[in-house]
Structure formats: structure tokens, C-alpha cells
Amino acid sequence: MAELDSLGEVISADVLVVGGGIAGLAAAITVKEKDPGLEVLVVEKATSGWAGKADRGGGILAFLTPADKPEDFVRFHVHHIGCFLEDQELLSEYAHTCNGVLDHLDAWGVKVAREKNGRWKYVKLPGLDVPWGLAGVDLDMCRRLRRHAARLGVRFLDKVALVDLLRHGDRVAGAIGFGVEDGACRLVRARATILASGSQNYRVMPMWSCGRGDGIAAAYRAGAQMRNAEFGSFVNMVHAASREVVFGAEDHMYNAKGERVSEKYRPGLQPDICAMAAVGWYREHLEGNGPVRVKSEENLLQIGSEILFSTDLVWERPAAIAFWSRLWEKAGAAESGSVASMPEVVPGFIGEQSPVRVDHDMATSLPGLYAVGDVSYSGSAWTGAVPSPPGRIRGTGLMNAVWSARKGALSAAGYAAEAGELPRVDRAHAAALKEGIFAPARREGAGVTALEVVREVQGAMTPVRYSNWKSEARMREALGMVLEAKGKLHALKAADPHDLARCNEARSMALCAEMFYRASLERKESRGWFVREDFPERDDANWLKWIVIREKDGEMAVSTEDIPLEGYPIKP
Amino acid sequence: MNAISIDTDRCDGCKACVKACFVNVLRWDEAGRRPVVAHAEDCVHCNLCEINCRRECITVTPDFSHLRWSAL
Numbered sequence: 298m299a300e301l302d303s304l305g306e307v308i309s310a311d312v313l314v315v316g317g318g319i320a321g322l323a324a325a326i327t328v329k330e331k332d333p334g335l336e337v338l339v340v341e342k343a344t345s346g347w348a349g350k351a352d353r354g355g356g357i358l359a360f361l362t363p364a365d366k367p368e369d370f371v372r373f374h375v376h377h378i379g380c381f382l383e384d385q386e387l388l389s390e391y392a393h394t395c396n397g398v399l400d401h402l403d404a405w406g407v408k409v410a411r412e413k414n415g416r417w418k419y420v421k422l423p424g425l426d427v428p429w430g431l432a433g434v435d436l437d438m439c440r441r442l443r444r445h446a447a448r449l450g451v452r453f454l455d456k457v458a459l460v461d462l463l464r465h466g467d468r469v470a471g472a473i474g475f476g477v478e479d480g481a482c483r484l485v486r487a488r489a490t491i492l493a494s495g496s497q498n499y500r501v502m503p504m505w506s507c508g509r510g511d512g513i514a515a516a517y518r519a520g521a522q523m524r525n526a527e528f529g530s531f532v533n534m535v536h537a538a539s540r541e542v543v544f545g546a547e548d549h550m551y552n553a554k555g556e557r558v559s560e561k562y563r564p565g566l567q568p569d570i571c572a573m574a575a576v577g578w579y580r581e582h583l584e585g586n587g588p589v590r591v592k593s594e595e596n597l598l599q600i601g602s603e604i605l606f607s608t609d610l611v612w613e614r615p616a617a618i619a620f621w622s623r624l625w626e627k628a629g630a631a632e633s634g635s636v637a638s639m640p641e642v643v644p645g646f647i648g649e650q651s652p653v654r655v656d657h658d659m660a661t662s663l664p665g666l667y668a669v670g671d672v673s674y675s676g677s678a679w680t681g682a683v684p685s686p687p688g689r690i691r692g693t694g695l696m697n698a699v700w701s702a703r704k705g706a707l708s709a710a711g712y713a714a715e716a717g718e719l720p721r722v723d724r725a726h727a728a729a730l731k732e733g734i735f736a737p738a739r740r741e742g743a744g745v746t747a748l749e750v751v752r753e754v755q756g757a758m759t760p761v762r763y764s765n766w767k768s769e770a771r772m773r774e775a776l777g778m779v780l781e782a783k784g785k786l787h788a789l790k791a792a793d794p795h796d797l798a799r800c801n802e803a804r805s806m807a808l809c810a811e812m813f814y815r816a817s818l819e820r821k822e823s824r825g826w827f828v829r830e831d832f833p834e835r836d837d838a839n840w841l842k843w844i845v846i847r848e849k850d851g852e853m854a855v856s857t858e859d860i861p862l863e864g865y866p867i868k869p
Numbered sequence: 870m871n872a873i874s875i876d877t878d879r880c881d882g883c884k885a886c887v888k889a890c891f892v893n894v895l896r897w898d899e900a901g902r903r904p905v906v907a908h909a910e911d912c913v914h915c916n917l918c919e920i921n922c923r924r925e926c927i928t929v930t931p932d933f934s935h936l937r938w939s940a941l
């Protein structure tokens with residue numbers, strides 16, 4: 298393979314993990330636990346142990362408390378959350394085995410809060426009778442995991458972005474990318490590859506900023522199937538001034554006339570935020586009843602979340618307290634001009650598109666490629682008709698990341714051990730990928746900046762009328778905007794290696810947005826998180842289906858697949 | 870754009886801040902043995918560089934006004 302060297306540094310591993318957030322770290326550790334003889338390499342765009350979302354979030358783990366039965370969780374989920382779009386077999390496996398995540402984290406040196414008697418310390422959501430509870434983990438989990446992984450012999454390559462997958466025929470044979478500081482091309486050859494590169498969040502909300510969909514785009518370009526791409530339009534209600542999340546705002550919204558509007562849009566049992574909160578906000582504005590405000594004194598969750606996040610009254614979590622109190626202190630300064638008792642809220646678009654299709658072993662449709670954590674959360678289909686994370690259960694992001702990472706790593710380790718020789722990589726194939734990745738760095742003369750394209754894609758995603766209150770006409774308009782942005786990708790110009798990473802991310806964002814609208818146009822009904830103004834009802838006769846997307850002859854091919862409900866215990 | 874200031878006189882060159890950044894805003898200057906703010910435009914005020922600097926020489930001042938996407 299000497300000739301590959303002429304393209305860049307070639308590195309080999311038995312198992313390559315793309316992305317060193319919590320899912321990537323958990324996967325790397327699990328491979329080493331299963332088979333210490335396997336060489337495991339984690340490649341991370343920033344610095345593994347510090348990178349990713351896990352240590353910038355709530356640090357809340359939704360698990361089944363001793364009072365919660367897995368069967369009740371499954372039934373509740375199918376009826377109230379995923380609305381029959383779940384893979385019920387995988388959902389049931391999740392319900393029966395997800396609690397093991399707490400034991401694994403604990404064994405790997407992560408601090409999950411315990412009672413004095415040794416049991417996991419947990420709380421139930423105030424005012425909600427749901428079959429799960431919330432445990433707390435401190436926000437230094439990834440640093441602890443990296444230390445543990447290094448002790449087991451996992452190797453790390455930081456500040457390298459892997460952009461495309463290397464292939465030998467259909468089989469994935471590693472990945473190619475470049476150093477985000479030195480700009481040097483790197484090729485990693487591997488027997489098995491695990492994608493753990495997170496979801497697509499379009500760089501809108503600050504703390505979700507690292508989710509730029511690289512792994513989704515890489516898998517798509519390599520020919521992998523995508524599923525449930527139409528659910529990637531997660532929003533939280535956020536403070537208008539600071540754009541910080543106001544937890545629970547959706548249940549205490551008032552319009553400018555002083556009318557309480559939450560129940561108008563969110564009737565019945567609502568375990569978490571739904572798309573209708575943002576739709577309600579939009580319709581109140583449309584009718585001239587904006588701005589929408591939240592009555593803070595009613596919002597138990599906000600008071601509760603401050604207690605949960607930034608104090609040690611419930612859980613002793615020094616890193617979490619440092620993170621949240623610093624963030625809220627600075628946000629508070631920005632919010633000081635607004636009415637504290639009734640702050641204005643706006644929808645904060647997040648996205649959380651996570652459509653890489655995986656089976657029960659977290660294997661993608663391409664041999665040798667596995668996908669774990671946020672990159673394949675919706676694609677795994679256990680969560681059904683919701684953007685995931687959090688899938689309308691806050692606290693499942695971290696749980697799924699570790700749970701799916703363990704499953705995927707065990708499968709990948711087995712595959713790598715039996716795979717024989719490292720798969721061959723054809724130089725011409727690798728050179729063509731390199732050409733595409735580096736094109737913006739070589740462009741001379743005038744060009745388009747990555748941020749220009751990103752802004753255009755954001756303009757097609759953030760408005761509620763496009764991505765959450767959907768209609769055929771408005772989605773066609775948004776798709777047109779996305780295609781226009783896509784049309785500029787060939788003119789992207791990068792100023793330096795960091796900017797080259799942004800250019801490749803802009804490609805991913807345009808691709809994910811296109812996928813979102815093509816899948817959304819296909820689904821002609823409303824279900825779960827998915828709301829259409831022109832098809833407001835759930836249509837079980839026609840739409841108990843998954844929408845599957847893959848590349849065919851350079852085009853995005855959209856098809857549907859019946860959900861095998863006949864074999865599932867819970868029927869509509 | 871957020872402002873990030875580093876008191877390089879106080880800094881002892883431990884590199885923690887460069888590692889802490891999840892979107893590669895900070896960069897290590899090998900020659901000067903100090904961190905530099907290379908891409909402030911990408912900073913999203915997670916504050917982890919500031920919190921994890923044991924010498925307390927980093928200050929991140931968020932500019933919330935740049936977060937003005939259109940939701941309507």
C-alpha cells in the first residue's frame with residue numbers, strides 16, 4: 298500500500314472510532330474490554346475527553362427506577378412518544394438493558410450520584426407520572442472516560458477531522474480527512490469503523506455547536522441508508538435576550554393579551570417539549586398576539602432545573618455547578634433588561650438530525666461500518682417519530698450514547714477480529730475523495746465562504762413555518778433555499794485548515810437539510826413531533842412506514858418501508 | 870462576536886484551555902508557548918476554557934446579540 302502514502306500519512310488500526318465524544322469513548326473502551334489485543338484508534342476533530350456535547354449539557358440520565366417496569370416504559374413510549382414508529386424489538390431491549398449504562402459508567406470511573414445506601418440517587422419530574430426517573434452525572438465524564446480508555450491502551454489522534462469513508466467495494470475500509478491545524482491529509486485504514494460523530498445541529502444553538510453532521514454526510518456519500526431524517530427539527534423554547542434554554546417554558550406560555558396558551562397547543566399528557574410549543578408560538582405571532590412570554594412563578598421545572606443543574610441540593614456535581622452557574626451568570630446579565638417574572642421566549646432551533654440507519658447490532662447498511670450515539674439515534678428507530686436526542690425524554694441522549702456504543706463496539710470488535718487482512722484501499726478512489734475534501738483549499742480567485750453557505754442553510758431551517766409548522770408549499774420554498782446553497786458548494790473557498798473544516802461542514806449541513814425536506818415532503822400526515830398544516834391528522838392507514846433515503850446515481854432516492862407491526866406486541 | 874482575552878503574563882502554558890475548546894477556537898503557539906485566540910468567531914461561550922484555567926487568566930465575554938436567528 299506504499300502508493301497510498303503519496304496522498305498523506307497512512308495510519309492503521311483494527312477498529313477506528315470517528316469522534317471522541319461520550320459515544321466514541323464508550324465504544325473504544327468496550328472494544329478493548331472485549332478484546333484487549335485489538336488496536337483501537339479514536340480520531341477527534343477537537344480534543345477527545347473535552348470534545349462533544351456531554352460535558353456541556355444537563356448531565357441527566359433517564360433510567361428506570363425500581364418502581365418502573367420495562368413493559369410500562371415500552372407501552373408509554375409507543376403510545377405517547379414515538380407513536381408507533383418505533384422498532385419495538387429494539388425499544389424493548391433498550392427498556393430492559395439501559396440501566397446497565399449506570400453500572401458501566403461507574404466502573405469506568407465516571408461519577409454518577411448515589412444515595413448513602415449505595416443506590417442511584419434519582420428524582421421524578423415534578424407533576425408528571427411517567428415510567429422513568431432522572432439520575433445525575435457530573436460534567437467531567439468525558440475526561441474520566443478518556444483517562445480510562447488510555448489506561449486500556451486506546452490510542453488517540455486529536456485535531457483531525459475525518460470527512461469521507463474509504464471503501465473496498467461495498468466494505469468500509471477506514472476514513473480520510475485532515476488536520477484542522479496543520480492541514481495535512483490523513484488516511485486511516487481499519488478492519489472495522491465506528492462512526493460516533495454526533496448529530497446535525499446546524500450551528501444555531503451555542504452548546505450544540507459541535508454537531509455538524511460530518512458522519513451523516515460521510516455515510517450517505519459512501520452509500521449508507523438513512524432513516525427517519527424527517528424528524529430532525531428539534532426546538533427548545535429559549536430566552537429571547539440570551540437564547541439560553543428556559544426549561545419547561547412550553548407549559549407556561551402567555552400571549553400578549555395575557556391569555557395562557559400552552560394548553561391550546563399542547564393538550565393532554567405531555568412528557569416533554571413537542572413541536573406544537575413552537576407552532577403555538579408562531580401562530581400567536583401570526584395572529585398579532587406576540588410576543589409570547591413565560592410566567593416564571595408557575596414554571597416548577599425552571600425552578601427545579603436551577604436546583605438540579607447549578608446547586609448541590611440534589612446531586613453533588615462540582616463540574617456541573619461550575620459550568621451552569623457560570624453560563625447562567627453571564628446570560629443573566631444579558632437578560633437583565635427583560636421582565637424577570639415574565640421573560641419573552643422564542644423557539645431555539647436545534648435540529649438533532651440523527652438518521653444513519655443501523656440494525657440491532659448498530660451495524661449500518663455498509664459492511665464494516667457501525668454507527669453509535671447521536672449519529673444514528675433516529676436511524677436506529679427505537680425512538681420512533683421524534684427527534685432524538687432527546688426524543689421527548691430528556692436524559693436519553695447520554696443513555697443512548699453509551700448503550701448503543703456498547704452494542705456497536707461489541708459487534709465491531711467481533712467483525713474486526715474475524716475480518717482477516719486489512720481491506721485494500723485503491724489509490725484512485727482515495728485520491729478522488731482527497732480531491733473533493735481539499736477543493737476549497739485550492740480554489741483561486743473569488744469564492745464563497747463556508748459561513749455564507751451555513752447562514753443560507755440556517756435560513757431554511759430555523760423558521761418555524763418551514764421546519765416545524767410544515768406545508769407542501771413552504772417546504773418547497775425552504776428546499777429551494779437549500780438547493781441554492783448547495784449550488785454554491787462548488788465555489789467554497791477556505792482561508793486556512795480550520796476554515797477547510799468549516800467548508801466540509803457546510804457541505805454536510807446542506808446535505809442534511811436537503812434530506813430533511815425531501816423526507817418531510819414524503820410524509821403526508823402528522824405524527825409525534827412531525828406536524829403538517831396541510832395533513833394535520835395521523836394517518837395509520839397509509840403512514841405506518843419508515844422513510845428511507847440513500848444516494849443513487851448522484852441523486853437522493855427516497856423510499857418507504859412498512860413497519861413490521863404484525864410481529865410487535867403493541868398495535869395501533 | 871464573543872471576546873476572549875488571555876492574560877499571557879499570568880499564563881503558565883499548561884495548555885488546558887486549548888484542549889478544553891470543543892470547536893477549536895484556541896490554538897497553541899509552539900514558539901511562544903502560549904495559547905492564542907485563533908477563531909473567536911466560532912466561540913459559543915461554553916466557558917470551559919475559562920473555568921478550567923487554573924491560573925484564572927482567561928475571560929470570555931459573550932456577545933448575545935449575534936444569536937439572532939429568525940424563528941418566524
Ligand SMILES: Cc1cc2nc3c(=O)[nH]c(=O)nc-3n(C[C@H](O)[C@H](O)[C@H](O)COP(=O)(O)OP(=O)(O)OC[C@H]3O[C@@H](n4cnc5c(N)ncnc54)[C@H](O)[C@@H]3O)c2cc1C
Pocket residue numbers: 315316317318319320321340341342343348349350351352353354355356357358359457458459460493494495496504505507508509511512669670671672686691692693694695696698891
Ligand atoms: C445543552 C445540552 C444539554 C443536554 N442535556 C442532556 C442531558 O441532561 N441528558 C442527556 O442524556 N443528554 C443531554 N444532552 C445530549 C447529549 O449530550 C448527547 O446526546 C450526547 O453527548 C451525544 O454523544 P455523542 O458522542 O454521540 O455525540 P457528540 O457529543 O456530539 O460527540 C461527537 C464528537 O465527534 C466529533 N466529530 C464530529 N465530526 C468529526 C469528524 N469529521 N472527525 C472527527 N471527529 C468528529 C465532535 O467534535 C464530537 O466531539 C444535552 C446536549 C446539550 C448540547
Ligand code: SF4
Pocket residue numbers: 873889890891892893894895911912913914915916917918919929
Ligand atoms: S468559551 Fe468554549 S467555545 Fe469559547 S473559546 Fe472557550 S472553550 Fe472554546
Ligand code: SF4
Pocket residue numbers: 875879880881882883884885886887903904921922923924925926927
Ligand atoms: S489554561 Fe490558563 S494557564 Fe493554561 S495555557 Fe491556558 S491560559 Fe495558560
